[in-house]
Amino acid sequence: MLNFFKKYFFKLMLAAIILAVIIFSLTTLTTKPRLWTDEALNIELARNFLFFGHLDLAVEPGVFSGVPYLLQSTGYPLTITLAAFFKIFGFGLIQARLFALSLMVILLVTVYWYAKKLFNKTQALYATLLIATFAPFYGNGRCVTGEILGFIFLIFGLYFLFEKNAARFKFFNSGQLLAGIFLGLAIVTKPSVYLMILPAVLIALIFLKREFFSRAFNVLLGMAPAAFFWIILNVPNFLDREPWLKILNFYKNPYAPLSVSDNVFLNFAGLPQNTTLIYFLGLLAVIFWAFLKRRDFFKRHNGLIIFFAGYSILALIYFFKSPGWLRYLMAVELFAFIVLGPALEAILGSLNFKNFSLANKAKLLAGAMIFLAMFQAWHLFTRADIFYSDTYLKVAEFVGGRSSGKTVGLYNALPIASLIFPERKFQMTDVMLGVPVLGRDFLAVEESQWPDFVVAATNEPLMLPHQNIMQSRYEPVYFNDPYTVYILKSR
Numbered sequence: 001m002l003n004f005f006k007k008y009f010f011k012l013m014l015a016a017i018i019l020a021v022i023i024f025s026l027t028t029l030t031t032k033p034r035l036w037t038d039e040a041l042n043i044e045l046a047r048n049f050l051f052f053g054h055l056d057l058a059v060e061p062g063v064f065s066g067v068p069y070l071l072q073s074t075g076y077p078l079t080i081t082l083a084a085f086f087k088i089f090g091f092g093l094i095q096a097r098l099f100a101l102s103l104m105v106i107l108l109v110t111v112y113w114y115a116k117k118l119f120n121k122t123q124a125l126y127a128t129l130l131i132a133t134f135a136p137f138y139g140n141g142r143c144v145t146g147e148i149l150g151f152i153f154l155i156f157g158l159y160f161l162f163e164k165n166a167a168r169f170k171f172f173n174s175g176q177l178l179a180g181i182f183l184g185l186a187i188v189t190k191p192s193v194y195l196m197i198l199p200a201v202l203i204a205l206i207f208l209k210r211e212f213f214s215r216a217f218n219v220l221l222g223m224a225p226a227a228f229f230w231i232i233l234n235v236p237n238f239l240d241r242e243p244w245l246k247i248l249n250f251y252k253n254p255y256a257p258l259s260v261s262d263n264v265f266l267n268f269a270g271l272p273q274n275t276t277l278i279y280f281l282g283l284l285a286v287i288f289w290a291f292l293k294r295r296d297f298f299k300r301h302n303g304l305i306i307f308f309a310g311y312s313i314l315a316l317i318y319f320f321k322s323p324g325w326l327r328y329l330m331a332v333e334l335f336a337f338i339v340l341g342p343a344l345e346a347i348l349g350s351l352n353f354k355n356f357s358l359a360n361k362a363k364l365l366a367g368a369m370i371f372l373a374m375f376q377a378w379h380l381f382t383r384a385d386i387f388y389s390d391t392y393l394k395v396a397e398f399v400g401g402r403s404s405g406k407t408v409g410l411y412n413a414l415p416i417a418s419l420i421f422p423e424r425k426f427q428m429t430d431v432m433l434g435v436p437v438l439g440r441d442f443l444a445v446e447e448s449q450w451p452d453f454v455v456a457a458t459n460e461p462l463m464l465p466h467q468n469i470m471q472s473r474y475e476p477v478y479f480n481d482p483y484t485v486y487i488l489k490s491r
Contacts, residue, residue, distance in 0.1 A: 010121045014112055017132045018105055025104070025142060029097045032142075034389035037431055039143040040418035042074045043096050046082035046144075048422065050091075055079055055233055058422035059439035069234045069243055070250055070435050074146035075188040076233050077153070077226075082144055093393065093419060096144050103148045104141040108132060111338060114155045117163065118301070119342050126341040126369040131334060133376040135384035136276070140327050146190035147330040153189060154197065154331060157182035161201070161219070162303040176215045180222020188226045192254075193331055196318060198223075200311035207306045254434040260321050267320045276326055283336050284312060290343035297346040308335055323433075341369055391480050392416050398478045399453060399485060409442040409451035411462040413483065416455055426451050428462055443469055450488060457482040 005012065045055050048064070056064035057071060065071065085099045108128050115124035131137055140147045161179035183201065186194045201219060205212050235243050255263065271277065290297060291305050312332045319328045348361040396419035399408055409426040410417045417427045428439035442451055443466045454474055456463045458481075463470065474486035 010125055013125055014109070014128060017128055018108055021104060021108065021132050022101065025101050025138065028388065029101070029142070030093050030393060031390045032388040033139050033386050035093060035392045035415045035418075036143070037414050038073055038145050039096075040392075040415040041071060041432070042079055042082065042144050042146070043093070044414070044418040045071065046079045046086060046096075047091055047418075049080060050083040050086050051422075057427075057438055058425065059428070060426045060442070061423055065438045067243075067246065067435070067438075069247055071432075072188075072230070072234055073192060074144075074190055075230060077185050077189045078144060078146045078149050081149075097142055100142050100144045100148070103152070104137070107141075107148050107152050107334075110152050110155050111334070114159060115338050117159065118304075118338075123341040123345070127338045129373045130337040130340065130369070130376065133373045133380060134333070134337070135376070135380045135386060136326065136330060136333065138380070139384070139386045140330055145327070147193055147327060150186045150189040150194045151331050151334055153182045153186035154194065157186060157197075158304060158307065162204075162301075162307070174218050176218035177222040180219040181225065182222075183219065184223030184226030187223070188230045192318075193315075193328055196311050196314035200307050200314060203310040204303050204307040208303050250434050255321075255323055258323055258433065263323055264320050267322075267324050270324065274324075274326075277329070280329065280333055280336060283340055284332075286347070287336060287339055287343040290346045293350055294346040297342070305339075308339065311335075341365065344368060391483065392419070394480050395455065395478070395483050395485065396420060398480075399455060402477070402485075402487075403453050406452035408453045408455065411454070411456040411460045413455050413457070416483065430462065441465075447473070452488050454486040454488075455483060456486075458484065 041057065044057055045068075048058055049055050052058075052064075054064050054068070055072075055076060056066070056068040059065055082096065082099055086095060089095045089098070108131065111131060112124045112128045115127045157179045159179075160175045160182065163175075183197050187197055202216060205215050205219075208215075231238050237243060288309065291309075315329055315332045319326070322328055345361075345365055348365055351361070392415040395413075396416050399416070399420060403424070405424075407424045407426065408420055410420075410428075412429050412431050413427070414429050414431065417425060417429075426439070426442040428437065428441055430437040432438075441462070442449070443454075443463075450469075450473070454463075454470070470486060474488055476484050477487045478485040
């Protein structure tokens with residue numbers, strides 16, 4: 001038994017980490033983190049693609065928003081794959097979260113494989129352990145919002161781009177072309193997080209000073225199919241100017257009506273209270289100190305390190321322009337865990353204290369990694385802000401059980417709407433930053449077209465113009481803070 005454990009130690013440890021992640025996640029799979037707007041939108045898009053062939057939001061039976069190109073905060077590699085998952089296992093939030101959990105497991109295996117290729121099995125295990133104890137890995141990973149799948153694509157893209165021994169296929173011998181395919185998929189999977197890949201890759205290729213134009217051309221050529229399918233799926237009238245003008249206007253300030261300058265000011269002002277960001281700035285400082293201190297380490301991985309430095313800087317700039325959403329830094333955080341162990345090892349290797357052997361340095365490194373993992377696990381279990389809520393589920397279950405064959409109207413309740421079938425659903429929403437109001441006001445029509453049920457939060461602004469209708473023609477039948485379900489009185 002001891003020999004078996006020694007022989008398969010790393011595989012057993014990897015399996016134990018994955019098993020712990022699965023068990024921990026299953027206990028609060030659908031409630032922690034709570035279902036939220038971006039995830040609900042992706043669930044809705046996946047279901048609508050499965051049943052209607054549209055990656056768009058259903059605003060009433062048979063009618064879609066008409067602006068699918070503004071709703072792709074998470075792209076088709078995730079939503080179409082999720083639609084296929086629904087096709088096999090059925091539709092529901094449980095299925096969506098199991099899909100997300102599957103991606104988390106795939107990411108851990110991929111990180112272990114990649115770190116082992118770059119460094120060694122020990123460093124691969126450290127990286128996997130740090131990611132598995134990191135609270136945002138669960139806060140973002142359990143939601144179907146694209147960061148995890150995009151990072152999987154990113155790892156394969158970087159492997160083919162920078163590793164000399166990367167496998168080649170029979171039909172072409174271009175690591176850059178393969179890299180471009182995976183990097184393009186990463187970008188369209190989560191543009192807000194991975195769009196900075198493109199300039200970071202070009203910066204890295206410039207610094208490498210080897211056949212820049214041919215290598216850059218191959219990468220861009222590999223990215224082209226991902227962009228082409230995005231256009232085909234989301235801009236059916238792509239020869240018209242109007243959708244492109246809307247896209248351009250949207251990306252001028254995707255956080256409208258919030259101001260970019262106000263976001264920057266507030267994010268810098270709140271930096272002393274942002275413990276997660278401070279923690280990672282500290283880790284990044286250690287990593288880049290190692291890059292500068294050990295030139296031999298930098299030389300072995302120069303392309304990857306330049307990419308990581310460029311991407312990290314661009315991601316931080318993007319974060320400070322945003323309303324302070326830490327998920328924009330998810331890829332930087334995950335990648336930092338991959339290179340943190342080797343960076344610390346390089347720093348320790350430069351120390352020449354008396355009687356400080358390689359074995360002692362390895363023990364010190366192991367102690368540091370285990371301490372960080374234990375600290376993160378303590379934070380995960382006691383301090384992490386992974387918000388719990390079952391409100392959306394309970395409201396959707398109530399409506400689903402009472403509204404068979406009847407219509408439902410929802411004001412700004414996308415998480416609930418995503419769980420209600422579109423054949424009898426009307427919705428109006430204005431909660432997505434930078435996106436216009438979607439859907440028509442279903443109470444601003446003649447009475448014969450009013451829905452049988454209305455769902456809205458307390459003091460919902462979109463419902464305020466219809467207070468007389470709600471008081472005289474509807475009555476509340478269910479309340480789960482902050483949402484109330486109303487039923488239409490007999491016509």
